[in-house]
Amino acid sequence: MEKTVIKYRHCGRNIYSFSCSDAPYSHRRDDSERQCPICLQSLTFGLLDAPVALPCPFRNGHTVSCAFLIGSIHGPSHLGEWNDTEIHVGLSNSGGLVYNYTLSGVRRDDRGWEQCVCIQLCPPWRHALRESWDRELEQFSASPKWVSERFDEEREFGSCCYGFALTFINHMRSLDGKVSLSRDEFTGSHVLPRMKTVSLYINIYHAILQHGFCIASHDM
Incomplete structure (x- = not known):
């Protein structure tokens, strides 16, 4: 899971994909050459809709x-x-x-x-x-x-x-x-909130691998 996940907004949706820098050099495109997977138009962004990289939940x-x-x-x-x-x-x-x-x-x-x-x-x-x-x-x-x-x-x-x-x-x-802290208290306050974020990130990552993009029902 070493690819960088990016999020941008287009067609009123939050869309997730991998960064262009993770594509093979011969297949790399800048954002102006990429198409929206929903409307199939060239991607153009306002300041608030531009792609941002999601922080990876895994660390050394x-x-x-x-x-x-x-x-x-x-x-x-x-x-x-x-x-x-x-x-x-x-x-x-x-x-x-x-x-x-x-x-x-x-x-x-x-x-x-x-x-x-x-x-x-x-x-x-x-x-x-x-x-x-x-x-x-x-x-x-x-x-x-x-x-x-x-x-x-x-x-x-x-x-x-x-x-x-x-x-x-x-x-x-x-x-x-x-x-x-009891086991339930520690798990509920420290572990589960982090693991919910991890689960969502993994689901998005796998969806991008399969389809090339992801439109998640829950925003990260």
Whole structure:
């Protein structure tokens, strides 16, 4: 999913397509040579209707510090449906090392999370909290609770990698004088809003791949 998605308005509709720069060089056209897929007329724009690039919802998790990361071994395009795809979550430290709970215990990955959904939880300006995040995350990961032998037990209770991450997040919230969040509270306030945007982006991207353009019922 490396093509740039652009949005423009024509014929009273918001239309999505890929940027001309993503086409093969011999097939590139400027906007004056492109046709509207609805009226088939040459595209002309007013200032407010001109094409704008949509921000890609996927980032390199190793460059986003102190964040909750959502990824898939099958790639970012499989993150479109929260309930119907196998996902994996982790936590990055201030240096981009990703801690995640797996069958082999807690992994510390310096690669593999280059295309994921990133929810930064510790703002860059809170230097003391970022330092304690790194220290606490390393100590937390060494707890016997997260050994490989207990992975199936945690999975039986619906925890696994999500439980590992949320337990640590609540630990840091308590150190910061904040109340803990239930799984439903954290998912509802932090995860679902982001995943709805991701799902819409993926649907638009796939529609453009199939038809060359997309007219979405929900605007991004």
